[in-house]
Amino acid sequence: MPRVLAVSGSLRKDSYNSALLRVLPSLAPAGMEFDFFEGLQELPLYCEDLDTDQPPEAVVRLRTAIAEHEAVVIATPEYLHALPGVVKNAIDWASRPISAPALCGKVVLILVATPGRAYGFRSLADAAQVISGLRNVVVPAPEVVVNSAQNVIVPDESGGWRLDDPAACAFIGVQLGIMADLVEAGVAKALESAFRQRSAELARFFQRPAE
Numbered sequence: 001m002p003r004v005l006a007v008s009g010s011l012r013k014d015s016y017n018s019a020l021l022r023v024l025p026s027l028a029p030a031g032m033e034f035d036f037f038e039g040l041q042e043l044p045l046y047c048e049d050l051d052t053d054q055p056p057e058a059v060v061r062l063r064t065a066i067a068e069h070e071a072v073v074i075a076t077p078e079y080l081h082a083l084p085g086v087v088k089n090a091i092d093w094a095s096r097p098i099s100a101p102a103l104c105g106k107v108v109l110i111l112v113a114t115p116g117r118a119y120g121f122r123s124l125a126d127a128a129q130v131i132s133g134l135r136n137v138v139v140p141a142p143e144v145v146v147n148s149a150q151n152v153i154v155p156d157e158s159g160g161w162r163l164d165d166p167a168a169c170a171f172i173g174v175q176l177g178i179m180a181d182l183v184e185a186g187v188a189k190a191l192e193s194a195f196r197q198r199s200a201e202l203a204r205f206f207q208r209p210a211e
Contacts, residue, residue, distance in 0.1 A: 001031035002107075002183040005069040009076030009087035011041045016113040016149035017075035019161040023153070024073065026162075027173045029180050034073075037065050046092035059093050063102035066094055070183045072103075074131075075111040078123030087127065095134050103131070105192030107182045109139040109175055113149040120145035135195050137188040139179050142171040 008018040025034055042058035044050060051059075066072060076087050094103035110127045112120040124145060128138045146152060146168050156162040163169050182188065 001029065001033075001180055002071045003069060004028075004032060004034050004071045004073055004179070005037055005065055006034045006073045006075070007037045007040070007090070009040070009074060009084055009090075011086060015077075016115065016146070016153050017077055017111070019153050020075045020111060020113045020146060020149070020163065021073065022161045023163045024172070024176065027169055028176045029173075032176060032180060035065070035069070037062070040086050040090050043086075043089055043093055046089055051093075051096055055093075062090060062094060066102040066106070069106070070188070071107045071109070071179050073109045073111065073179075074127060075113060076123055076127060078112060078114055078116075078119050081119070081122045083123045083126035083130070088130070091127075091130055091134075101134065104135050105188050106136045107139065107179050107188045108136045109179050111144050111146070111172070113146040113153060115148065115150050117147050120147065135188075135192050137182055137191060139175050139182070142174060144168055144171045144175065 004024075006021040006024065008015055008021055010017045012018075021034075021036060025032075028034070039058055039061055043062065044056055044058070050056060055063075074087065077084055079085075091103060095101050108131050110124050110131070112124045114120045121143070124143060132138045146163070146165065152165040152168070153161060153163055163172075
């Protein structure tokens with residue numbers, strides 16, 4: 001059973017997306033464990049001048065955390081009908097260095113929690129497009145966008161969080177099960193391996209012509 005890295009795309013102290021991630025252990029298959037990454041707010045805006053052999057410490061922490069896990073769950077809000085900049089910035093850093101990117105060959109599940117009633121799917125689609133383009137396998141349907149999050153992601157008696165939406169709970173449980181199956185089948189690693197084996201065939205298109 002994979003150990004999963006959980007990353008919240010919101011920096012807000014009382015974020016619904018951060019709370020949603022804390023619900024996952026109660027919905028996951030037996031044996032699945034989670035590590036929660038915090039620190040996206042410490043990442044500088046991506047700049048190649050900073051992306052050297054000694055990148056910022058916050059970048060090293062993010063890349064190391066992702067590299068150590070075969071599966072990643074990202075819970076993100078939607079800002080102005082799109083993926084939040086903080087999430088895209090984290091993906092930019094995790095997609096490098098090009099020779100050995102951290103966010104590559106992973107099984108990734110994307111969740112969205114929003115207080116709105118008709119928002120969220122644009123952010124989910126943005127994230128899926130970018131992350132799958134980095135040679136990861138994004139867990140497909142049933143996609144989960146938790147709307148009116150303030151009404152259904154609520155504190156429980158133990159001081160943690162619970163999700164009062166039976167359908168969303170069931171869908172997330174199915175997604176986590178699919179994630180475990182994909183990791184066990186080695187699908188994401190096979191995708192990355194196949195790309196690397198074929199990449200030499202593409203290299204000639206990116207070589208500078210002889211002077």
